[in-house]
Amino acid sequence: xxxxxxxxxxxxxxxxxxxxxxxxxxxxxxxxxxxxxxxxxxxxxxxxxxxxxxxxxxxxxxxxxxxxxxxxxxxxxxxxxxxxxxxxxxxxxxxxxxxxxxxxxxxxxxxxxxxxxxxxxxxxxxxxxxxxxxxxxxxxxxxxxxxxxxxxxxxxxxxxxxxxxxxxxxxxxxxxxxxxxxxxxxxxxxxxxxxxxxxxxxxxxxxx
Amino acid sequence: xxxxxxxxxxxxxxxxxxxxxxxxxxxxxxxxxxxxxxxxxxxxxxxxxxxxxxxxxxxxxxxxxxxxxxxxxxxxxxxxxxxxxxxxxxxxxxxxxxxxxxxxxxxxxxxxxxxxxxxxxxxxxxxxxxxxxxxxxxxxxxxxxxxxxxxxx
Numbered sequence: 001x002x003x004x005x006x007x008x009x010x011x012x013x014x015x016x017x018x019x020x021x022x023x024x025x026x027x028x029x030x031x032x033x034x035x036x037x038x039x040x041x042x043x044x045x046x047x048x049x050x051x052x053x054x055x056x057x058x059x060x061x062x063x064x065x066x067x068x069x070x071x072x073x074x075x076x077x078x079x080x081x082x083x084x085x086x087x088x089x090x091x092x093x094x095x096x097x098x099x100x101x102x103x104x105x106x107x108x109x110x111x112x113x114x115x116x117x118x119x120x121x122x123x124x125x126x127x128x129x130x131x132x133x134x135x136x137x138x139x140x141x142x143x144x145x146x147x148x149x150x151x152x153x154x155x156x157x158x159x160x161x162x163x164x165x166x167x168x169x170x171x172x173x174x175x176x177x178x179x180x181x182x183x184x185x186x187x188x189x190x191x192x193x194x195x196x197x198x199x200x201x202x203x204x205x206x207x208x
Numbered sequence: 209x210x211x212x213x214x215x216x217x218x219x220x221x222x223x224x225x226x227x228x229x230x231x232x233x234x235x236x237x238x239x240x241x242x243x244x245x246x247x248x249x250x251x252x253x254x255x256x257x258x259x260x261x262x263x264x265x266x267x268x269x270x271x272x273x274x275x276x277x278x279x280x281x282x283x284x285x286x287x288x289x290x291x292x293x294x295x296x297x298x299x300x301x302x303x304x305x306x307x308x309x310x311x312x313x314x315x316x317x318x319x320x321x322x323x324x325x326x327x328x329x330x331x332x333x334x335x336x337x338x339x340x341x342x343x344x345x346x347x348x349x350x351x352x353x354x355x356x357x358x359x360x361x
Contacts, residue, residue: 028241043226057228061236130222132215
């Protein structure tokens with residue numbers, strides 16, 4: 001997902017860390033620039049994950065209000081702020097969606113079909129959104145949660161495999177296999193060419 | 209057949225400018241405002257405590273020393289050589305080494321003391337100059353106890 005101009009990631013890690021340190025010291029106003037810089041990324045992640053603009057808005061607010069009291073948990077030495085925020089957003093969006101963290105059997109996805117209730121209750125985010133993109137978004141929101149995590153993080157939120165593994169609390173190979181299955185499901189549901197091996201998954205660019 | 213990668217790329221592009229609605233901006237701004245207001249009185253209290261602690265502790269120490277010295281009869285202050293000769297840059301302990309060793313949070317405070325206060329510390333005092341004061345540095349514990357003393361100049 002391209003970065004919004006106000007969310008430039010390069011060179012901002014130090015500024016993020018400094019702002020988080022000020023926030024941890026009780027300077028609440030330090031959250032304002034952090035919110036401006038990261039709100040879009042957090043919102044889009046929650047939107048793609050939940051398929052619901054209302055849920056995404058609530059999750060975005062939850063994440064940043066959470067920062068007011070838990071900013072001390074952030075360790076800049078352990079990684080950048082954005083993936084850390086997405087990890088928090090993942091927890092909140094799962095909670096709001098009633099998804100519990102459970103151990104999944106990686107080999108038993110059963111190729112589920114798109115649940116009708118998701119399709120029916122998911123409003124279009126963008127006025128005039130193309131039908132094929134609306135269908136793709138609905139299909140993503142209907143993926144099993146553990147597949148949805150890695151697909152949204154890696155393919156749409158531009159996180160590396162390592163970052164996705166850290167956010168999801170799983171192994172790198174698990175991220176690869178879940179991504180492969182997620183792509184296969186989407187391709188099947190939407191009658192798209194999965195393009196295996198994926199140009200991204202095959203190692204091009206920064207993903208792995 | 210259209211590729212999944214193309215579709216994902218298009219979706220990324222389409223949502224690139226998606227942002228949370230205004231109600232989220234307002235909600236976060238209100239939360240920041242509430243947190244800042246909660247923080248303000250607490251800050252003020254801490255600042256007050258921090259800046260008030262040392263002057264109060266120092267004043268209490270000087271008053272205590274002065275009160276003790278006033279109890280000492282003038283005859284006890286024997287005529288002696290000029291105390292300036294005895295002045296040293298070294299700290300003179302007023303408490304046990306163990307107590308000083310336990311007081312890692314003690315700080316050095318610059319002050320002026322009446323010369324008569326020197327008598328309480330076992331230093332010679334010239335009665336003719338007893339009404340004058342000397343510049344000194346005190347090693348003071350947060351509770352106001354003076355642990356050590358040294359002359360300045």
